[in-house]
Amino acid sequence: MGVEDLRTLFLFEGLTDDQLAWIAARGWELRLPEPTMLFAEGAAAENFYVLLEGEIQLLKRTGEDDVVITTTSHRGVYAGAVRVFVTTDRPDASLYGNTVRTTGPASFFVLAGTDFGWLMREWFPMAIHLLDGLYLGWRNLQLQTRQRERLEALGGLSAGLAHELNNPAGAAVRATGTLRERVSGMRHKLGLLAEGRVPAAALQRLVTLQDDAVERSAKAPRLPALEAADQEDKLADWFDAHGVAGGWDLAPVLVAGGLDAVWAEELAATVEPQLLEGALRWIAYTVETETLMAEIEHAVGRISTLVGAVKQYSYLDQAPEQDVDVRDGLESTLIMLGHKLSGVEVRRDYDESLPRIPAYGSELNQVWTNLIDNAADALGGRGTLTLRTSLEEDMLLVEIGDDGPGIPREVRKRVFDAFFTTKAVGKGSGLGLDISQRIVVQRHHGDIRMESHPGDTRFQVRLPLHRPTAA
Ligand SMILES: Nc1ncnc2c1ncn2[C@@H]1O[C@H](COP(=O)(O)OP(=O)(O)OP(=O)(O)O)[C@@H](O)[C@H]1O
Ligand SMILES: [Mg+2]
Structure with a gap:
C-alpha cells in the first residue's frame, strides 16, 4: 500500500510523508476471501490490523461463550496488537484482548505489533504517557471495584450464615414456648396428684419412676417411623385395656421417650388404679419437657458453634x-x-x-x-x-x-x-x-x-x- 492510500485512513491522519513511507515500507496487505478468524483472545498479540474492506466482528469471551461486542465495516477501524506500546507492567498487553473475525471477503493493512509499538513510542511519547496515566486510573478503579465485590461476597457469606443461625434460633424459640406450656401443665398436675392424697411411699415411688423415665428418654434411640407407630399402637391398646382415657395422645410422647407397654405394666404395679392416669400424664409431661430441653440445648449449642466458627474464621480479636x-x-x-x-x-x-x-x-x-x-x-x-x-x-x-x-x-x-x-x-x-x-x-x-x-x-x-x- 502506498503513502497516498495510507493517508486516506483516519488513523494515520497528520503523519508526515516520511512517517507514512516508513509505515508503508513495513506494513503489508492481507486479503481474506472467506470468513476467517483473524486472531483469538488470549493469544500472543503479533499484528496490528486496519480494516480496508469488508466487515469484522469483535468478540469477547464471557464464560464459555464468545459474545459479539461489535460488528463494523467502517474503513480504517483497527484491532489486534493495540496495546503493545505500553510501558507500565501489563502482562496482558502482549496478548490479544479479544477475538476478531471477518464475516465475508475482507482486506486489511497489517503492521507487525513490534513495529507499531516502536512507532508509537518514538513518534508519540507524550501520548504514551497519557495512555499510561489513563491505564493506571483504570486499574485503580478496577481495584476498588474488586474491593467492593469482595464486600459483596462477604455479604453473601453472612446471608448464608444468617440462614444457618435462623434455623436453630427458631427451633429454640418454638421449643421454649412449648416448654412453658408444659411446665405450667405440670404444676397443675402436681396439684391433682396431691389432691388424690397419694401416700408418701407411692409418691416417692413415682419420683423414682420419673427419674427412670428421664434417664430412658435421654438414651432413647430415634425409632424408625414404622416401628414407633407399632409401639404406639401397643401402648394405646394397653391404655384401653387398663381404662386410661386419652391414651392416643399420650402414647406418641411416651414412645418418643423410650417408654413402652412393658414399662407401663411396671408403672401399673406401683400406683393405685385410680391414680394411674394422673401418674401417666405426669410422666408424659416429664418426658416431653426433657425432649424439649434437649432440643433447646441442641439448638443453642449449634448457635454457639456457629458463632465460634465466625470468630475463628474472621480471626476476631486476634493479631x-x-x-x-x-x-x-x-x-x-x-x-x-x-x-x-x-x-x-x-x-x-x-x-x-x-x-x-x-x-x-x-x-x-x-x-x-x-x-x-x-x-x-x-x-x-x-x-x-x-x-x-x-x-x-x-x-x-x-x-x-x-x-x-x-x-x-x-x-x-x-x-x-x-x-x-x-x-x-x-x-x-x-x-x-x-x-x-x-x-x-x-x-x-x-x-x-x-x-x-x-x-x-x-x-x-x-x-x-x-x-x-x-x-
Ligand atoms: N472446582 C472447580 N470445578 C470446575 N470449575 C472450576 C472449579 N474451580 C474454578 N472453576 C472455574 O474457574 C472459574 C473461575 O473461578 P473463580 O473462583 O475465580 O470465579 P467464580 O467462581 O466464577 O466467581 P467468584 O468471584 O464468585 O468466585 C469458574 O467460573 C469455573 O469455571
Ligand atoms: Mg469462585
Whole structure:
C-alpha cells in the first residue's frame, strides 16, 4: 500500500510523508476471501490490523461463550496488537484482548505489533504517557471495584450464615414456648396428684419412676417411623385395656421417650388404679419437657458453634499475622459454607503432625472459602469434597479436591484471571481465584496450582513453614 492510500485512513491522519513511507515500507496487505478468524483472545498479540474492506466482528469471551461486542465495516477501524506500546507492567498487553473475525471477503493493512509499538513510542511519547496515566486510573478503579465485590461476597457469606443461625434460633424459640406450656401443665398436675392424697411411699415411688423415665428418654434411640407407630399402637391398646382415657395422645410422647407397654405394666404395679392416669400424664409431661430441653440445648449449642466458627474464621480479636493451624481454618470455613455443602460428602485427610505456620489467618480463610465455594458450585449438591493437608519438604500442602465435572482444557489456563468466570451473570464475579492467588503468592510467598480431569479437580496450595528471612 502506498503513502497516498495510507493517508486516506483516519488513523494515520497528520503523519508526515516520511512517517507514512516508513509505515508503508513495513506494513503489508492481507486479503481474506472467506470468513476467517483473524486472531483469538488470549493469544500472543503479533499484528496490528486496519480494516480496508469488508466487515469484522469483535468478540469477547464471557464464560464459555464468545459474545459479539461489535460488528463494523467502517474503513480504517483497527484491532489486534493495540496495546503493545505500553510501558507500565501489563502482562496482558502482549496478548490479544479479544477475538476478531471477518464475516465475508475482507482486506486489511497489517503492521507487525513490534513495529507499531516502536512507532508509537518514538513518534508519540507524550501520548504514551497519557495512555499510561489513563491505564493506571483504570486499574485503580478496577481495584476498588474488586474491593467492593469482595464486600459483596462477604455479604453473601453472612446471608448464608444468617440462614444457618435462623434455623436453630427458631427451633429454640418454638421449643421454649412449648416448654412453658408444659411446665405450667405440670404444676397443675402436681396439684391433682396431691389432691388424690397419694401416700408418701407411692409418691416417692413415682419420683423414682420419673427419674427412670428421664434417664430412658435421654438414651432413647430415634425409632424408625414404622416401628414407633407399632409401639404406639401397643401402648394405646394397653391404655384401653387398663381404662386410661386419652391414651392416643399420650402414647406418641411416651414412645418418643423410650417408654413402652412393658414399662407401663411396671408403672401399673406401683400406683393405685385410680391414680394411674394422673401418674401417666405426669410422666408424659416429664418426658416431653426433657425432649424439649434437649432440643433447646441442641439448638443453642449449634448457635454457639456457629458463632465460634465466625470468630475463628474472621480471626476476631486476634493479631492479623500469627502461627495458625490450617485445619482450624478449613474447619471453620466448612461451617461457614455449610449451607452450600448440603448433600455433599466431605472427606478429610489431615496430616495430624502438621505444624502451625506463620500466616494471615483470615486471609487464608478467604482462600479456603473461594476454593471450597468453587468446588461446591462444581458439585451442585452431590459428590465428594476432599480436604487434604500434608508436609512437603519445607512447605505445607493443602489440597482441595472435588469429583465434579472438571475444568475444560480451554478454560484451565484462564481460571486465575481476574474477572474470568463461566458462571451466570450475578453468580460469579470471576475474582475468587484471582484473589486467592494474590493472597497465597504475594502475602504468603506460597504457590497455588490446579489439576483437573473430569471427576477429579484439585487445587493445591503450598505455604512455606517458616517466615522468609529478610534477604
Ligand atoms: N472446582 C472447580 N470445578 C470446575 N470449575 C472450576 C472449579 N474451580 C474454578 N472453576 C472455574 O474457574 C472459574 C473461575 O473461578 P473463580 O473462583 O475465580 O470465579 P467464580 O467462581 O466464577 O466467581 P467468584 O468471584 O464468585 O468466585 C469458574 O467460573 C469455573 O469455571
Ligand atoms: Mg469462585
